[in-house]
Amino acid sequence: MNRIFAGAVTLMLFCACGGHNDKTDNMMCEKEQMTDSGIVRLSKIKVNPDYLEEYMKFATEVGAVSLLTEPGVLTMYAVADKEDPCNITILETYASQEAYRAHIASPHFQKYKQGTLHMVDSLRLDDVTPLNPDNVIVNYIKQK
């Protein structure tokens, strides 16, 4: 049964990715494996309330484009506190340091970064260690 499970996950990733890298077809790109130099991070952003709605659009777009097009962006899951939606947390995982460098150099990240500089009151990047290496997250953009 373990092999069936592993096979199903592989099939899902294969079908989901299919080797496409063209973001225009709204397909998930093929993903890299997490490596020893990989990053698991909680990014914590406090957004200026005057810009919250606009910030949400930038953050949603960069998350979707990164997941859809970047082989080394394994997770980019952003949430807003219900009590104070200006507090944003993003769970980010990158397969390697190279994948992270490619991400921050990408046009979509630079569009987000430069476009939101004046909207962000503070930013914390907390690198973290998963408690259980057998606990796995798969993150994707639902196809419409």
Added chain:
Amino acid sequence: MNRIFAGAVTLMLFCACGGHNDKTDNMMCEKEQMTDSGIVRLSKIKVNPDYLEEYMKFATEVGAVSLLTEPGVLTMYAVADKEDPCNITILETYASQEAYRAHIASPHFQKYKQGTLHMVDSLRLDDVTPLNPDNVIVNYIKQK
């Protein structure tokens, strides 16, 4: 291709879960769909440094058993800050209020809760809203 993707995800969940609820066979149980009453939460725990190692064991166990056996526990992904491993954050999603109530009434959660009361310096439960409803996380325990 969207249908292939959806089919592959369904297949993965079907194969992964297979309707088993017996935690002794180390299989993922069948999962419920997220509902309107569902919960997405960041639980933030500060652990007393004297008990950190012991706390990690309790938290790892309750996460694995919950994911493996509870149909309504969709995500339970715990991470520790690299700078201060006593700061634990758990991304938790429950399919419904009923699923959450079942979780906190479960023997494995009660074992964790009662077993770690003296280890926890503070606890915050921050309910959150995902920025992008099309951004999906699948969380599972890797089969050995």
